[in-house]
Amino acid sequence: MRKTLLLAALLTAAPLAAQLPPPKPGDLPSPAEIVAKAPKADWHAIDRNDLLVLDLAPDARGKPRRVVIQLLPPPFSQGWVGNIRKLAAAHWWDGLAVVRVQDNYVTQWGDPDGEDKVKARALPKGLVEVPQDEYVAYAFDPSLIDDERYGAKTEKLILERADQVFGRDNSKSRRAFRGDAYAAATLHWNGWQLALEDGKIWPVHCYGMVGVGRDMPPNTGTGAELYTVIGHAPRQLDRNIALVGRIIDGMEHMSSLPRGHGELGFYDPAKGDERVPILSVRLAAEVKDLPAYEYLDTEKASFAKYADARANRRDPFYIRPAGGVDVCNVPVPVRRVQ
Amino acid sequence: MRKTLLLAALLTAAPLAAQLPPPKPGDLPSPAEIVAKAPKADWHAIDRNDLLVLDLAPDARGKPRRVVIQLLPPPFSQGWVGNIRKLAAAHWWDGLAVVRVQDNYVTQWGDPDGEDKVKARALPKGLVEVPQDEYVAYAFDPSLIDDERYGAKTEKLILERADQVFGRDNSKSRRAFRGDAYAAATLHWNGWQLALEDGKIWPVHCYGMVGVGRDMPPNTGTGAELYTVIGHAPRQLDRNIALVGRIIDGMEHMSSLPRGHGELGFYDPAKGDERVPILSVRLAAEVKDLPAYEYLDTEKASFAKYADARANRRDPFYIRPAGGVDVCNVPVPVRRVQ
Numbered sequence: 126m127r128k129t130l131l132l133a134a135l136l137t138a139a140p141l142a143a144q145l146p147p148p149k150p151g152d153l154p155s156p157a158e159i160v161a162k163a164p165k166a167d168w169h170a171i172d173r174n175d176l177l178v179l180d181l182a183p184d185a186r187g188k189p190r191r192v193v194i195q196l197l198p199p200p201f202s203q204g205w206v207g208n209i210r211k212l213a214a215a216h217w218w219d220g221l222a223v224v225r226v227q228d229n230y231v232t233q234w235g236d237p238d239g240e241d242k243v244k245a246r247a248l249p250k251g252l253v254e255v256p257q258d259e260y261v262a263y264a265f266d267p268s269l270i271d272d273e274r275y276g277a278k279t280e281k282l283i284l285e286r287a288d289q290v291f292g293r294d295n296s297k298s299r300r301a302f303r304g305d306a307y308a309a310a311t312l313h314w315n316g317w318q319l320a321l322e323d324g325k326i327w328p329v330h331c332y333g334m335v336g337v338g339r340d341m342p343p344n345t346g347t348g349a350e351l352y353t354v355i356g357h358a359p360r361q362l363d364r365n366i367a368l369v370g371r372i373i374d375g376m377e378h379m380s381s382l383p384r385g386h387g388e389l390g391f392y393d394p395a396k397g398d399e400r401v402p403i404l405s406v407r408l409a410a411e412v413k414d415l416p417a418y419e420y421l422d423t424e425k426a427s428f429a430k431y432a433d434a435r436a437n438r439r440d441p442f443y444i445r446p447a448g449g450v451d452v453c454n455v456p457v458p459v460r461r462v463q
Numbered sequence: 464m465r466k467t468l469l470l471a472a473l474l475t476a477a478p479l480a481a482q483l484p485p486p487k488p489g490d491l492p493s494p495a496e497i498v499a500k501a502p503k504a505d506w507h508a509i510d511r512n513d514l515l516v517l518d519l520a521p522d523a524r525g526k527p528r529r530v531v532i533q534l535l536p537p538p539f540s541q542g543w544v545g546n547i548r549k550l551a552a553a554h555w556w557d558g559l560a561v562v563r564v565q566d567n568y569v570t571q572w573g574d575p576d577g578e579d580k581v582k583a584r585a586l587p588k589g590l591v592e593v594p595q596d597e598y599v600a601y602a603f604d605p606s607l608i609d610d611e612r613y614g615a616k617t618e619k620l621i622l623e624r625a626d627q628v629f630g631r632d633n634s635k636s637r638r639a640f641r642g643d644a645y646a647a648a649t650l651h652w653n654g655w656q657l658a659l660e661d662g663k664i665w666p667v668h669c670y671g672m673v674g675v676g677r678d679m680p681p682n683t684g685t686g687a688e689l690y691t692v693i694g695h696a697p698r699q700l701d702r703n704i705a706l707v708g709r710i711i712d713g714m715e716h717m718s719s720l721p722r723g724h725g726e727l728g729f730y731d732p733a734k735g736d737e738r739v740p741i742l743s744v745r746l747a748a749e750v751k752d753l754p755a756y757e758y759l760d761t762e763k764a765s766f767a768k769y770a771d772a773r774a775n776r777r778d779p780f781y782i783r784p785a786g787g788v789d790v791c792n793v794p795v796p797v798r799r800v801q
Contacts, residue, residue: 185523226719228714228715228718228719229670229671229714229718257782260783305644305787306643306774306785306787306788306789307785307786307787307788307789331695332567332694332695333567341779341780342779342780342781342782343782356670356694356695356718357669357670357694357695357696357791357792358695358792359792360785360788360789360792361773361776361781361784361785361788361792363785364782364783364785365776365780365781365782365783376566376567377566377721377722380566380567380693380694380718380722381564381566381718381719381720381721381722382719383715383719384715384718384719435699436644438699438703441679441680442679442680442703443680443699443703444595444680444681444702444703445598445702445703446699447644447645447698447699447701447702448645449643449644449645450644450645450698450699451644451645451698451789453695454644454695454696454697454698454699
């Protein structure tokens with residue numbers, strides 16, 4: 126019985142049981158099955174130039190711990206992304222460490238001596254200060270802007286797209302996008318999870334997303350101090366802090382680290398915590414043995430089918446489809462290219 | 464700068480900046496500050512008889528790993544909870560193991576030989592088979608039942624309560640309860656996170672909740688195989704599987720375990736995975752050195768203030784309150800009693 130717990134994701138479709146409420150007529154395969162069967166044309170190459178490779182020191186058993194981060198594309202967070210490229214090119218993080226692991230919240234890395242003006246490692250030249258405004262973007266395409274507030278038309282367009290993805294005829298499924306506690310709507314665009322309100326669009330704090338540590342506002346952080354989400358999506362941080370990317374490989378090396386016992390989960394050597402050393406952080410151009418990656422194209426039919434199945438589980442393990450899903454429960458599938 | 468990242472939770476309230484949109488007039492302290500200042504009368508003792516104590520083998524550095532689980536009260540899942548009490552009383556889990564750790568999903572424990580009819584450990588006598596109907600409950604109080612479908616009146620009552628908690632005059636705050644992708648409404652009741660629809664009420668799969676592994680339906684599991692949520696809330700499991708409690712202490716010992724490399728994150732010794740041994744699982748009555756625990760009473764003013772602050776962060780770190788929150792982002796504070 127053990128191996129079948131929560132097995133739905135890997136099983137084939139079964140006939141629809143008569144007593145189930147029908148979000149869709151007919152059978153549905155599981156999300157994982159849809160992804161496994163998606164044609165090559167429904168996958169989109171991830172640009173190697175957007176990848177950052179973080180190597181932690183090997184684990185206690187000597188195994189390497191490599192983490193691959195995909196940086197956000199325009200129009201999101203490009204000031205910070207540019208800083209991060211400069212920091213990586215300067216090998217700035219080499220020999221620094223994971224400094225904080227707070228359970229159900231974040232793993233954070235940077236300079237353990239960052240607060241000590243004497244010991245802190247100097248930042249490379251040319252980093253920019255990015256204003257708070259850039260926590261959000263205003264429109265995917267400037268031609269969509271139709272009024273002073275920017276984006277009423279865009280918003281309508283996106284909500285229509287949401288209807289297309291989750292089904293116009295199904296009010297329960299539409300809750301998938303409409304029933305968000307933090308924004309008017311959420312959507313997947315260009316391979317990313319986004320939220321939308323008042324004509325503004327922003328990336329959201331889902332599991333594995335990478336963001337920029339900062340001081341009190343109006344400080345927005347440089348990008349030298351980064352964190353990734355290792356628990357339930359802390360969406361209250363959306364629009365309050367810059368997101369710059371997501372972990373697409375090696376997430377377990379961040380999420381399974383020992384938790385810190387200092388304030389806010391910072392590692393406290395006085396309490397027996399040991400910081401986890403960073404060997405290096407490199408732009409992919411400097412890394413020889415990196416595989417290629419693809420994401421399931423969020424504009425293609427396979428993704429729409431996958432998202433619908435995440436909202437309406439019809440595979441044999443489930444007796445009751447939820448009829449909805451939140452944006453962070455529809456992660457964008459990413460795979461290594463063989 | 465490092466120690467101030469995401470520091471909001473521990474800071475005192477600051478004057479409301481003029482440019483912020485006003486979900487509430489005036490200043491708000493952080494959620495953690497509200498909890499820290501809650502009067503003793505706003506805390507509620509957790510019944511020691513509802514506690515289960517799971518001791519994993521010590522970690523690589525020899526530190527003990529104790530996990531404390533609080534079992535769900537009536538009217539939820541009492542068939543499985545009864546089985547779990549019997550299994551613990553029989554010391555059934557002693558010497559078994561954590562068998563699965565799937566990143567951003569679940570840590571699961573039970574009998575590694577459970578699928579082997581010869582090697583599987585025999586279950587104690589007297590376990591009951593619980594029907595699928597009991598994944599949900601119908602009303603908090605039978606006197607509230609007002610029609611054949613059970614609960615239209617209850618639902619109204621609960622939505623009114625939601626209004627009371629999050630504020631009648633604030634449509635954005637009400638999204639906290641109304642904007643749920645998986646149910647008509649969510650709420651906190653008697654110290655637990657619940658969802659509601661069509662007159663039915665059920666516990667939800669938030670981080671740290673404990674559920675019952677099962678075979679394909681109509682099997683509902685005995686309670687011998689358990690899991691806890693270690694990632695973003697997999698709410699699609701709600702109403703499809705029994706929840707029986709939550710981890711109130713030692714969660715990090717479950718969430719930071721190495722991930723499994725077999726199918727669905729099961730530990731696969733052939734791939735170098737090592738299962739984590741369980742020393743014992745005991746009802747609290749058999750444990751001598753267990754502290755007492757309290758939760759922040761979800762019926763009291765401090766909790767309402769805390770929940771509101773989770774939805775509307777006004778502490779100095781934040782520049783933009785979300786104006787809403789999902790039920791799993793409002794965990795019920797639990798503390799050891801000194």
